[in-house]
Amino acid sequence: MKRAAFGHIGFPILLLLPQLVIIAIFFYWPAAYAVQSSFYAQDMFGFTSTFVGLENYTRLAGATNYVNALNFTVIFTVLVTFFSLTIALLLAVKADKVIRGAKTYRTLLMWVYAIAPPVAGLIGVMLFDQSRGNLTQFLASFGYEFRLGVNYWDTASAMIAVSVWKQIPVNFIFFLSGLQAIPRSVREAALIDNRSGTSRFWDITFPLLAPTGFFLLIINITYSLFDTFGIIDTLVKSEPGNNPLTLVYRVYVDGFRGGDLGGSSAQSVVLMILVLILTIVQFRFLERRIHYT
């Protein structure tokens, strides 16, 4: 709040009203409803619901397909985050270094940001298609039979590849702006002290990039958990079957395909807690950054 702030009462309330009404109806109500229905079980037709306590949660812990989805989500998140961060960091370091064509490279490396996840997924479907995918044929020339939608790990690899491809631009943009924010004086001082490019990168550049990297780590985990829905849905062609699925996709499958409101809500609540933990970690860190930089 500003020192010389206005003293009106009615006007600011009027200004806040649209936002508050929208979040009350479309955020707090659904969120509360999710928590509530996670403690109830509905009959097949959705007419009656009975209070079952924590049964929906204990059922989750015992359900093989949920545990599978949990395991896959962890692997998926780790791999997507790792590959998209390292590839983007490499490209950003190079793009920061070159003088000729710097702007062209920046454009060429970031424009994929604008492509929708399901469109990226469709490209993946066409590249990895079992009978006519170009990459499938390429792999076949090495004697490997890539079977999208049939072989669990083949499908998983395609999902990871497309998700990494789609995420590189965001990481690239943040890394590049982080690199460009490193003061010239620091770079020059480092250059005098240390002639080896490699050790200069690890001793100077990398620690200075750490705040950006940590922020991106959270962004990438959130991306892998939630924003990859469109990629996964297109790559499994909306037919979950025995394909690898992430937790968010399970919420959707159990809720909308299986009609299991209680189970799906319990999964939502588990995810909410997960995101909450991530955010708390992020904020503890952000506070630290304000102190030290």
Add this chain to the structure above:
Amino acid sequence: MADITDTNVHTTTSATTRRPKRIRWDHIGDHAVLIAGALLMLVPVYMVFATSSWDAITVHREGMQFGFGDQLVENYNAALLEYGGFTDSVNGLTMLGNSLILGLGFAIGKIIVGMMAAYAIVYFRLKFATLAFWMIFTTLLLPLEVRILPSYEVISWMNLGNTYTGLIVPLIASATATFFFRQFFRSIPEELIEAARIDGAGPVKFFIDILVPLSKTMIAAMFIIMFVFGWNQYLWPTLITTDESLFTLVRGIRQIVQSYADGSETPDYGQAAALAIIAMTPPVLIVVFFQNWFVKGLTESDK
């Protein structure tokens, strides 16, 4: 990352002493990495574009193409104007219109609602401003995907399924724009409002004559990010719009994929590729042409 070398030192020495040019292998290495990265981004989309100029049978037999065929105009014509290609009652043009409505409605709605709320929080002595801020801020924690089923139920109870309101407004229920404008307003010097108040400007005049013009760049940056975000929405439109006349382009992609999955008849790959190109062109053009604003908006949002 093994060869981060001394760009600055070498360029200056070679410029001053004019030694005969050596081949700079590390520079070539840098460019090679960047070109490889650029190709990784470009080639898949280029292939979709090339494929959109071929007839279905060729693509069905040989997969995506590198060269161009002779069906370019026909495919785009069919994808844009023909009814019942992938869906029964819409053509690409209707979907393009719906995508525009979603992208623009979402971006404009979010910016207006967010700016108003941020203005109230930063510039007024309001007892519950902090409470309001935290209530709004909490929405950043839980993306729509997490509370998707209950949100859908709420929309059904309100009979907002298959309406633009039901499509757009729930997506606005997250505080990214509010948070962004709050940060920006707080960075505006205190003296500005003091001077404005001495000159007798009221809250409405201050907002419209001073704050909005000052925020132009921020608004532009937010608009680009939000438009792309809205245009690219998939899960929510998939659930909310069952009526085909409300399908967006990105929602229409699902239809293509399902015709792939059915496999009963040869899907029209050329047209599918054309529709994918149409779906990605507007957001890509916006990001490329306004990239300075876009990058600024994106990287500022983490501060």
